[in-house]
Amino acid sequence: MVEDLAVRNMVKNRSLARSISDAGWSELVRQLEYKSDWYGRELIKIDRYFPSSKRCGNCGFVIDKLPLSVREWECPKCSSTHDRDINAANNILAAGLAVSVCGANVRPDRLCSKGQLRNPSPGIDDGGGGQKQKPK
16 A cells, blocks of 8 residues: 655745655556566555545544645544654555455545545445446
């Protein structure tokens, strides 16, 4: 599982541009895709708009703003303390497992910030006429 990052936008930050470019994120993801196909595995990309850092890994609460300078934060709902990177990694793992096991969709819901993990095909269980998304 990897997070689909907007590397082109991240390189616009002058203080981080060299570090981001040196990391070769696009090449790493390309190699992971190649190796996944080679070994018959599935590489799951988590959408770049999924709030992996801003979502509490304990209760699921999503905070409104979390500047990059804030490395640790406390959830206002359940009072658990999170390291930004570890919390994001745990949330990406949970989202990837939800996609793999349940077929959930991790694209953000435009209407509600709490609906990130949802079934991509509404109406299957309730007999409704939901439409499936086209494969990419």
